Amino acid sequence: MESESSSRNPQTEKLFLWASFILFCTVLAFTWSTYGDETARLQGLRANERQKEAAYATLERTRAQTDRYVDRFGRDPEFVRDQARERMGVAEPGEIVIRVDGARNMATPAKAAPTTNAQAGR
Numbered sequence: 001m002e003s004e005s006s007s008r009n010p011q012t013e014k015l016f017l018w019a020s021f022i023l024f025c026t027v028l029a030f031t032w033s034t035y036g037d038e039t040a041r042l043q044g045l046r047a048n049e050r051q052k053e054a055a056y057a058t059l060e061r062t063r064a065q066t067d068r069y070v071d072r073f074g075r076d077p078e079f080v081r082d083q084a085r086e087r088m089g090v091a092e093p094g095e096i097v098i099r100v101d102g103a104r105n106m107a108t109p110a111k112a113a114p115t116t117n118a119q120a121g122r
Contacts, residue, residue: 072079084090091097 073083089097089099
């Protein structure tokens with residue numbers, strides 16, 4: 001009987017080693033690709049979470065400001081009177097209200113028309 005080591009073919013052993021190496025490289029490539037995809041997805045989720053936290057913080061600030069505003073309307077009659085005058089143009093008896101349309105535009109001067117060389121030489 002032949003021994004077990006002499007019955008193996010060296011070409012078969014090389015083929016088995018190469019197949020194992022190729023299988024190992026394929027598994028490694030798929031693992032690396034999956035790792036990269038999952039890392040990118042996780043970064044996207046973290047960015048989305050930061051964006052949602054920033055939006056939530058903005059909403060909380062707006063809510064707190066609105067609560068203060070509503071509270072002030074409830075306890076400060078002078079604030080209510082000032083707001084009625086500014087926003088709705090309400091006046092007390094005996095007062096005269098003068099409105100100037102376009103007053104905001106009067107605060108900034110109009111731009112002068114550019115002069116051309118022909119106009120400058122006249």
